Amino acid sequence: MPNRLANETSPYLLQHADNPVDWFPWGEDAFAKARAEDKPILLSVGYSACHWCHVMAHESFEDAATAALMNRYFVNIKVDREERPDIDNVYMAAVQALTGQGGWPMTVFMTPDGQPFYAGTYFPPADGHGRPGFPRVLEVLHEKWTSERDTVLQSADGITAHLKQAAARAAAGKAEVTPEAAQRAVELFREVFDSTWGGFGMAPKFPSPSNLEFLLSYAAGSGRDDGAEPTALEMVLQTLRHMATGGMYDQLGGGFARYSVDERWLVPHFEKMLYDNVQLVRVYLHAFQITRDPFFERIARETLAYLEREMLDPEGGFYTAQDADSEGIEGKYFVWTRAELDEHLGDDAALFAAWFGVTPGGNFQDPHHPELTGRNVLTNWQDPEVIAERFGLPPPQLAERVQELRTKMLAVRDQRIRPGLDDKLLTSWNGLALAAFAEAGRILGDASYRDVADRTAQFLREKMWRRGRLFHTYKAGSARVDGMLEDYAYAGLGLVELFKLSGEMEHLDWARELFETALREFRDRDGAGFFETSASGETLIVRQKPFFDAATPSGNGAMALLALWVGRYYNRAEGEEVALEVLSQVHDHMLRAHTGFGTLWQAVEFLLAPRREAVIAGEPAARQPLERELGSRYLPFLAIAPTADATGLPLFEGRDVDEGAVAYVCEDMACQMPVTTAEALAAQLD
Incomplete structure (x- = not known):
């Protein structure tokens, strides 16, 4: 018989609807039951693309004996971390405080009023590998709850006090917005840069797009004359x-996996997340602007194609994630044996194998997954000239043939059992997607990307925006969960990028409205910065302020950038004031933990950059040559303002045009002569 999760819309929660565990969704019903029955709460947090979440579910939550212990001793709550990042962040802080590490699945034991007293991540079904078995944990904690209650409650009070103290802790002072501060941050990146394989630190390696974006903006801005090796640009x-x-x-098929388990980026953790891919699209687009190397354009376009093909909902938004597992095996969908190539490609198998690094014995070993022995993860490390000579093909013909074989093998892979798809839609991550497609349309001049961006903005407006407020998640025709700081910040930044592409004031005006709503609902009126949850939202044991980047930009970092854009376009000094206020809260931490503050370092670069605006006035068709020139250049903090009627912004005053198109470029309150050709515009931008 299905449990209470059967009434939820989250794909992750629905995966547990048939567990023998008496799961509750997060809500008052669960807490009331815990209080009435004097039971502690077992909180389990995960997400649908999490491999070890599936493992623990199969080993423990589907096991009748383990479920019986859970039901007898605890009130059990299951949470989708993507649906409730506020809950996830609060209790992950508890896990990290108690264990020194974090991750998912997250397992937290807490009092009926939500105070944690014991926590961990994955627990195996029996003792092993230095971890206690989950049934033993359940028995021991039940015994402590019944016989050592005072000690447990004292521990819970202490942990909660620690969390509140940590959330309130701030390094109030003056933000250091100087080229020297940014240079010191880059020097710290240099110290952990892997000069052989790229990336920062040791395995596992994550893409960390916010850090890459900071380094690019530094290379083009305050660090242009840095002179140190490797340069910020070279590292990126x-x-x-x-x-x-x-x-x-x-x-x-294009698109990036969540992270690499090794230093060479060879073996991925195979799930694909929307947030990784849309952020990386922008980094590759920016690399293309800087270098004009078609390699970076190709990767961006292939990733965009993957997103449109496999992650785009008919209603206009993007799905959350694709699972790592298919047929119960992580990565099975993506890996190949040499025999499979022979079966499907015949004589062409040798060329495909040479190009993509496929060997008869397999090109990787994963001790956690011996069932993948002999299989290959496709790579593109091989030298095209060597392969061209080996197979007697001119390089252009070789590239064409490889593309034909890729298309054929993608069709073969499409016949396999696919990994699971988490098809809920999140406002925050769709805001990131909106920014990626809008910027792709502007940089690459491809109208199809603008179409996707327009549809994404329309989805956010029609499905996620009600009575002046955003919702966080959408599934099965229903928008749920009050919007959080990241929803307002990411959606606002996406709308700014769409305005840069379209010039339609409705997008920029909505971005301003989101910023103003965030000021009212999320700003700390007694301190500085922004809380993750609104003043009118649900009260958890701690109200946190997110400053630290995770896989996505921190809420405060993204809001600082949105404040700067709103201030720049609407000529509001408040924009810089808000950004400096946010930076003042963490200025002491940004050098000690530099890799966690890439978004805020971007805000520093924004503040250091000259104030530059480029208004392109004229009808859309006439503007295209001038807009192409702008799109070809990496100018991350240039306020681009296309307009047909020169109304709606202070920037537009006196800048109408009778025919054709005119570009007006200004820097630090001084404007250059209007120009009408791409060549003249290029000369002003150089």
Whole structure:
């Protein structure tokens, strides 16, 4: 018989609807039951693309004996971390405080009023590998709850006090917005840069797009004359090349996996997340602007094609994630044996194998997955000239043939059992997707990307925006959960990018409205910065302020950038004031934990950059040559304002045009002569 999760819309929660565990969704019903029955709460948090979440579910939550212990001793709550990032962040802080590490599945034991007293991540079904078995944990904690209650409650009070103290802790002072501060941050990135394989630190390696974006903006801005080796730009470009030629990148279908388990970007953790891919699209587009290397354009276009093909909902938004597992095996959908190539490609198998690094014995070993022995993750490390000579094909003909074989093998892979799809839609991540497609349309001049961006903005407006408020998640025709700081910030930044592409004031005006709503609902009136949850939202044991980047930009970092854009376009000094206020809260931490503040370092670069605006006035068709020139250049903090009627912004005053198109470029309150050709515009931008 299905449990209470059967009434939920989250795909992750629905995966547990048939467990013998008496799961509750997060809500008052669960807490009331815990209080009435004097039971502690077992909180389990995960997400649908999490491999070890599936493992623990199969080993423990589907096991009748384990479920019986859970039901007898605890009130059990299951949470989708993507649906409730506020809950996830609060209790992940508890896990990290108690264990020194974090991750998912997250398992937290807490009092009926939500105070944690014991926590961990994955627990095996029996003792082993230095971890206690889950049934033993359940028995021990039940015994402590019944016989050592005072000690447990004292521990819970102490942990909660620690969490509140940590959330309130701030380094109030003056933000250090100087080229020297940014340079010191880059020096710290340099110290952990992998000069062989790119990326930062040791395995496992994550893409960390916010850090890459900071380094690019530094290279083009305050660090232009840095002179140190490797340069910020070199670190980014080397990282991007190695990521896209390794197994981290889907060589057949496009798109990036969550992270690499090794330093070479060879073996990925195979789930594909929307947030990784849309952020990386922008980094590759920016690398293309800087270098004009078609490699970076190709990776961006292939990833965009993957997103449109496999992640785009008919209603206009993007799905959340694709699972790592299919047929119960992580990565099975993506890996190949040499025999499979022979079966499907015949004589062409040798060429395909040479190009993509496929060997008869397999090109990787994963001790956690011996069932994948002999299989290959496709890579693109091979030298095309060597392969061209080996197979007697001119390089252009070789590239064409490889593309034909890729298409054929992608069709073969499409016949396999696919990994699971988490098809809920999140406002925050769709805001990131909106920014990616809008910027792709502007940089690449491809109208199809603008169409996708327009549809995404329409989805957010029609499905996620009600009575002046955003909702966080959408599934099965229903928008749920009050919007959080990241929803307002990411959606606002996406709308700014769409305005830069279209010039339609409705997008920029909505971005301003989202910013103003965030000021009212999320800003700390007693301190500084922004809370993750609104003043009118649900009260958890701690109200956190997100400053630290995770896989996505921190809410405060993204809001600082949105404040700067709103201030720039609407000529509001408040924009810089808000950004400086946010930076003042963490200025002492940004150098000590530099890799966690890439978004806020971008805000520093924004503040350091000259104030530049480019108004392109005229009808859309006439503007195209001038807009192409702008799109070809990496100018991350240039306020681009296309307009047909020169109304709606202070920037537009006196800048109408009778015919054709005119570009007006201004820097630090001084404007250059209007120009009408791309060549003249290029001269002003150089």
